Amino acid sequence: MASIYKRGATYTVNVSIVKNGKRVRKTKSGFKTKRDANYWANDIEHRKNNDELSAVFAPDITVPEYFGKWLETYKGNIKSSSMTVYLATLHTIERSDILSTTKAFKLTRARAQQYLNEFGSTHIRSTTAKRKTQLKSAYQDAVLDGFIKVNPFERTIVTGSDPKDNDLKFLETDDYLLLINETKLVPTVNNDIILIGALTGARIGEILALTTDDIKDGVIDINKTEQSATRTIDTTKTKSSVRLIDVPVWLTDRLNSSYQGRLFNISQGAVNKAFKKLQTKLEFKNIVSFHGLRHTHASYLLSKDVSIDYVSQRLGHANTAITMKVYAHLLSSKRLQEIDKTISLFDKGLQ
Template identity: 30%
Template structure:
């Protein structure tokens, strides 16, 4: 709604009510004066309202997106991110957002332009999930700009292409046991056994120290991890985990307690920092090397088979974490227990990830009901 008044100098002024700022609750108004006639003031107000209807950020702001997003990242966002997430954010900003949108004033970027940006990325061959993450960075930047009252809305509410969820490939109990038996005399046995029986992420495995393990009561406390800096490839042992939920305590079976007890007794005395798993040359374990060794061993295992029916599905080392969760679900373990064990932030994430198990769980439920009521 606009109001008009004639000033003492004979010029006209328009005041446009923009409603209340959702962050502060304060009323927002746009003032503009200097019009020679009321007709000019009315025309300006009408044009301004059309811009709002077309999705333009109409707060006067000449800051370019490339300048603001760099300031937002350097002064605020980077302080909240892990090392490798920083690298990913920087790549999305430098390789996509700034080249496409950087020279636009932050107050002039509208939803239509963001939609066009998204479409161009998809048409250029970028996967929907990767494109979604780029838009998420832009959204975070604009949320911050809105909080500072630099813009009055966030222009990233666009139509996205739904990506078909990748099927989670796992092993069954028999397959897992056959592979563990195959690698039992190798260095790889210990890291693979721990992941298989705990569901740890490979970085969490590499960061695990004896101080984090209560062998007497059968518990592992996940408090640290090892990551590899994507920029300089250095290994970093850190107490910063993926999420707050990643800090957790999980129970371990007696079979693993016994194996770990013997492993600790036989471990090298040079292990001054007390890591549970070391590299072959008794140094800090590299998650990438564990993953590569697993892939190579799996290939050798399948090549060694005379019976092709026993070939194991090709999975990554993260697939062992999925295998752990799937086996527990099929055994009837509570979803909340599994979610906490995996360090998920919610049980919904666990259900979404392991929805492939539902048909078999439903079949087991039906079989159970058959047993219960077979005499009716």
């Protein structure tokens, strides 16, 4: 920051700059007005910032190099789980025939679109959209920093295949209830984890982060999560993910009598493997991931006319709009049932 002070009838400006690797003070006096002094100080600060940025973002760096430097400069303090997603994007563009050798500040909108088309040819549309969002954000900073005038990802089109049928993400109701009974009757570490997931809809990381302090009388307190890659404890995915979930008292009694301290010492991969093995053993119609158990829990409650507000709170969604978006297909079928019931009431009343 520049300092400006009045000396006699004129103003003097002091600005700290880096010269030959050392921080020195640059001073200029004789400004007749404070406004003139501010203009000069702002110009020096602007040039200083550009020099510092240019030292980080060399003009001839490639797209992957720029994205990596951008992560270090502007995203250094984000959560490790979010950084993992950004690093996945970095690895993707490093392998891209289109972007790997392209100069970052000479990337055209047409070439950016070619990359999205290339990526979308092997990924679903939502994954391509995430890649575009991250790259567009990085290049928006390049615009703000004065390296380019136009963001090459502006108004590009997201491509990709449509996701598989949503029904495959859910267990059939009979299979879901069988799973609860099976894991309830056979108490093992894996079964307890699966049982908690089935009865709460909690994410696998949230369950693996649980301690006995989080197990109340008929309530499970979700207030942290385990990162899959490092198995370290971190804050929850969002603020709304911190929540209290009502469960049967027999479940909390079972957990409190079986565990001390942190409940589970097992990787997420091992749990997913055990869960799929159990589904195969029970001959389920659809084999789902552990996250599919979360969808099954919510779908079952909604199908039994549990209010969407309460289901949304159990899942830790910020609002019901998110729940409605995820379960739109189920809610749509429920709406058709309500329409039939309404028309039937009027038909009977008019007979």
